[in-house]
Amino acid sequence: MGEAERGDTAPRLYVSYFCSSGHETRPAFAADAAVPAVWDCPRCGLPANNDAKNPPPPPKTEPYKTHLAYVKERRSDLEAATILSEALQSLRDRRARGEVIY
Structure with a gap:
């Protein structure tokens, strides 16, 4: 089946997110959807935002307590x-x- 038989795809918007490890992620969103300010990096799991020069810092983790x-x-x-x-x-x-x- 080709594109003509299935119809046109919904318009998409690709947004770049940058984590503090230097990874860039470009998920696709519907053109009319609300784009989140923070996205989890699929490579390292750190939070990422749209500012390549100022990505969010890694979250502080407390050591395990017994x-x-x-x-x-x-x-x-x-x-x-x-x-x-x-x-x-x-x-x-x-x-x-x-x-x-x-």
Whole structure:
């Protein structure tokens, strides 16, 4: 089937986006569609915009934190020791009553 049998294609607009790694991406949009200001680079995944001389900076990524790191942010060492001693005393009391058998 040729173009004549299917009809004409919708008018398109090609827009250039530039990332901080120097990649250029040219996605096609419908001529009457709203063009986004930021586009993700398909090569490196960094954000890209229309300004070749001033591309957006890479996003800041925070290092992975463990569950323990988040707990230590919320609790001081004294609070942690108090909570641990209360939990151990509760466990010892339950064992003494026969509720926990270990």
